[in-house]
Amino acid sequence: xxxxxxxxxxxxxxxxxxxxxxxxxxxxxxxxxxxxxxxxxxxxxxxxxxxxxxxxxxxxxxxxxxxxxxxxxxxxxxxxxxxxxxxxxxxxxxxxxxxxxxxxxxxxxxxxxxxxxxxxxxxxxxxxxxxxxxxxxxxxxxxxxxxxxxxxxxxxxxxxxxxxxxxxxxxxxxxxxxxxxxxxxxxxxxxxxxxxxxxxxxxxxxxxxxxxxxxxxxxxxxxxxxxxxxxxxxxxxxxxxxxxxxxxxxxxxxxxxxxxxxxxxxxxxxxxxxxxxxxxxxxxxxxxxxxxxxxxxxxxxxxxxxxxxxxxxxxxxxxxxxxxxxxxxxxxxxxxxxxxxxxxxxxxxxxxxxxxxxxxxxxxxxxxxxxxxxxxxxxxxxxxxxxxxxxxxxxxxxxxxxxxxxxxxxxxxxxxxxxxxxxxxxxxxxxxxxxxxxxxxxxxxxxxxxxxxxxxxxxxxxxxxxxxxxxxxxxxxxxxxxxxxxxxxxxxxxxxxx
Amino acid sequence: xxxxxxxxxxxxxxxxxxxxxxxxxxxxxxxxxxxxxxxxxxxxxxxxxxxxxxxxxxxxxxxxxxxxxxxxxxxxxxxxxxxxxxxxxxxxxxxxxxxxxxxxxxxxxxxxxxxxxxxxxxxxxxxxxxxxxxxxxxxxxxxxxxxxxxxxxxxxxxxxxxxxxxxxxxxxxxxxxxxxxxxxxxxxxxxxxxxxxxxxxxxxxxxxxxxxxxxxxxxxxxxxxxxxxxxxxxxxxxxxxxxxxxxxxx
Numbered sequence: 001x002x003x004x005x006x007x008x009x010x011x012x013x014x015x016x017x018x019x020x021x022x023x024x025x026x027x028x029x030x031x032x033x034x035x036x037x038x039x040x041x042x043x044x045x046x047x048x049x050x051x052x053x054x055x056x057x058x059x060x061x062x063x064x065x066x067x068x069x070x071x072x073x074x075x076x077x078x079x080x081x082x083x084x085x086x087x088x089x090x091x092x093x094x095x096x097x098x099x100x101x102x103x104x105x106x107x108x109x110x111x112x113x114x115x116x117x118x119x120x121x122x123x124x125x126x127x128x129x130x131x132x133x134x135x136x137x138x139x140x141x142x143x144x145x146x147x148x149x150x151x152x153x154x155x156x157x158x159x160x161x162x163x164x165x166x167x168x169x170x171x172x173x174x175x176x177x178x179x180x181x182x183x184x185x186x187x188x189x190x191x192x193x194x195x196x197x198x199x200x201x202x203x204x205x206x207x208x209x210x211x212x213x214x215x216x217x218x219x220x221x222x223x224x225x226x227x228x229x230x231x232x233x234x235x236x237x238x239x240x241x242x243x244x245x246x247x248x249x250x251x252x253x254x255x256x257x258x259x260x261x262x263x264x265x266x267x268x269x270x271x272x273x274x275x276x277x278x279x280x281x282x283x284x285x286x287x288x289x290x291x292x293x294x295x296x297x298x299x300x301x302x303x304x305x306x307x308x309x310x311x312x313x314x315x316x317x318x319x320x321x322x323x324x325x326x327x328x329x330x331x332x333x334x335x336x337x338x339x340x341x342x343x344x345x346x347x348x349x350x351x352x353x354x355x356x357x358x359x360x361x362x363x364x365x366x367x368x369x370x371x372x373x374x375x376x377x378x379x380x381x382x383x384x385x386x387x388x389x390x391x392x393x394x395x396x397x398x399x400x401x402x403x404x405x406x407x408x409x410x411x412x413x414x415x416x417x418x419x420x421x422x423x424x425x426x427x428x429x430x431x432x433x434x435x436x437x438x439x440x441x442x443x444x445x446x447x448x449x450x451x452x453x454x455x456x457x458x459x460x461x462x463x464x465x466x467x468x469x470x471x472x473x474x475x476x477x478x479x480x481x482x483x484x485x486x487x488x489x490x491x492x493x494x495x496x497x498x
Numbered sequence: 499x500x501x502x503x504x505x506x507x508x509x510x511x512x513x514x515x516x517x518x519x520x521x522x523x524x525x526x527x528x529x530x531x532x533x534x535x536x537x538x539x540x541x542x543x544x545x546x547x548x549x550x551x552x553x554x555x556x557x558x559x560x561x562x563x564x565x566x567x568x569x570x571x572x573x574x575x576x577x578x579x580x581x582x583x584x585x586x587x588x589x590x591x592x593x594x595x596x597x598x599x600x601x602x603x604x605x606x607x608x609x610x611x612x613x614x615x616x617x618x619x620x621x622x623x624x625x626x627x628x629x630x631x632x633x634x635x636x637x638x639x640x641x642x643x644x645x646x647x648x649x650x651x652x653x654x655x656x657x658x659x660x661x662x663x664x665x666x667x668x669x670x671x672x673x674x675x676x677x678x679x680x681x682x683x684x685x686x687x688x689x690x691x692x693x694x695x696x697x698x699x700x701x702x703x704x705x706x707x708x709x710x711x712x713x714x715x716x717x718x719x720x721x722x723x724x725x726x727x728x729x730x731x732x733x734x735x736x737x738x739x740x741x742x743x744x745x746x747x748x
Binding site for chain 2: 352354355356357359360361363364367368372373374375376377378384387388391397402403404407408409410411412413414443444445446467468469471472473474475495496497498
């Protein structure tokens with residue numbers, strides 16, 4: 001069962017300003033923001049609240065109450081910025097911290113509290129630290145985010161709600177504690193439901209009809225019957241290693257050492273879990289605040305340090321250390337289970353599964369780019385240009401076989417070249433042809449092999465292919481596009497035979 | 499008596515020198531050779547050298563196609579045990595399905611299409627260091643001695659066969675560290691009994707240079723999935739085998 005801590009800052013902005021300017025402590029001051037031609041108070045200090053000045057009062061009214069009130073400009077989303085800052089600080093208490101707008105943070109404290117000697121001690125330490133730095137805050141721990149939220153803001157008894165006690169904790173709290181919209185709260189009050197305990201037992205269908213689905217969801221979330229998730233401010237990658245450098249690093253050997261150290265730590269973890277890296281990223285945090293990024297990818301998942309170090313080694317030239325790199329962060333962005341590695345057997349296996357070949361291809365892809373490395377598999381098309389396609393992966397095999405009944409040329413031109421041809425009668429091979437100014441007298445010929453154009457893919461004429469051999473024994477693949485003596489028929493050279 | 503001893507010493511010295519030059523007399527895995535009997539006799543110990551660099555000169559596109567056919571025949575043997583091969587080129591025209599006719603599984607070949615010569619050389623050297631490959635082929639018009647020496651050194655460690663296909667070379671006569679220099683030209687085909695049509699591929703194979711061996715001119719046909727020799731009708735009357743160039747090269 002999860003445990004959640006909700007922390008509520010009653011005067012977030014005001015406290016922040018008081019920390020910045022200690023002379024403001026215990027003074028009456030507010031933050032304001034113009035809203036439709038009026039200047040409204042958006043946040044007030046503890047002293048101002050005592051005078052009855054809260055958020056959403058008009059500044060003029062506040063001035064009527066306290067003439068020497070101090071007003072500061074508020075900025076949009078300033079509270080969010082502050083909360084993120086506090087949440088990042090709070091990561092030392094739990095890895096999953098989320099901000100809870102407009103005035104709180106939520107921690108997933110499952111499995112964390114015993115580190116500080118129990119939940120009471122945990123919450124106490126956390127709040128004490130915040131109070132020490134000058135924030136007015138309250139907190140609560142319970143099984144659900146909803147109950148923690150309610151008790152942190154409105155609870156009057158113990159802030160620690162034991163396991164499964166959400167129901168009892170909520171009974172005496174006002175409906176406001178359920179994080180509902182203002183108009184629903186008002187309607188509940190109008191009907192006399194001033195405590196959650198007064199309506200929690202009512203049938204769900206009735207509540208839904210009068211107050212909407214929202215109320216039921218919020219109630220369920222507080223009681224723990226509905227799921228609610230947190231959005232952590234920092235999602236930690238599963239496989240990540242950091243290296244803090246004593247001095248900023250600038251030289252190639254130093255970067256190499258850093259890469260090796262990071263890989264050792266990362267690969268040790270991966271190896272233990274039987275995983276290997278498919279892609280990884282190295283970030284270098286520079287002195288001037290910039291971040292350098294280097295990425296590598298592999299064909300087969302691997303956790304071999306030497307191989308991965310080589311892949312990164314090819315990219316070191318791209319890292320610009322500038323004044324120096326302070327922190328290295330290596331993340332395995334994609335991991336896959338490693339095939340059980342029976343080194344001897346494996347390396348004896350020839351062909352595409354060979355490990356040294358996979359490593360070679362990784363290195364080549366790192367240097368010249370993966371897009372220039374291709375392997376071809378047959379495709380079920382007769383049209384020569386479409387009879388093959390690049391394979392998707394090294395392992396890919398197709399059921400389709402290469403066609404063998406008709407000869408195919410050793411070399412094929414990317415674009416058929418036009419030739420001038422003398423052909424005696426229709427559908428007879430040519431007697432001679434002229435290509436690049438040279439006349440070839442045909443001695444032997446095979447054909448025609450008619451290949452129809454795939455009309456559902458592109459329009460055009462069919463091709464009649466001939467294998468020709470000239471007087472010097474050179475062999476060519478030529479075709480006539482369209483029927484003999486037709487308007488658009490033309491002759492082309494398409495390839496050379498061995 | 500004296501002569502026999504001298505001969506023995508000479509033979510031993512020769513084998514030592516060729517070993518020092520990176521030639522390992524290890525026979526190829528199949529043990530039977532490539533079926534190129536007369537050509538194989540040109541090489542030291544009468545074995546077709548794998549695990550070294552061969553270069554093929556092809557001045558015309560027709561010669562290039564013929565060379566690729568001959569290379570495909572060699573590949574069929576080299577890749578016999580299912581191992582794979584790298585084909586590095588700049589403006590590749592090779593049509594992979596055609597390799598099937600020579601008994602090569604073209605799905606086992608990995609093609610790299612690169613633009614810069616220095617990239618081609620780098621990839622070739624890396625490929626020749628990789629023991630998992632049967633063969634690496636690079637299409638490169640020209641290569642200087644130092645570059646070819648680098649490739650030769652890489653291949654000596656790994657025993658991967660390297661082939662340089664030099665299409666339209668500008669300096670075809672310059673020295674390289676390759677073990678053999680070939681030139682393949684197409685020859686008129688023939689079908690028995692005078693049936694019309696185009697027959698099996700036939701080539702004129704010129705072995706221009708062989709390290710520690712003798713070159714020669716041969717007529718080779720690809721028939722029934724293997725190399726075979728045929729007698730050239732034009733030349734058989736005058737000269738059976740014309741030796742183009744002979745002797746040691748650096």
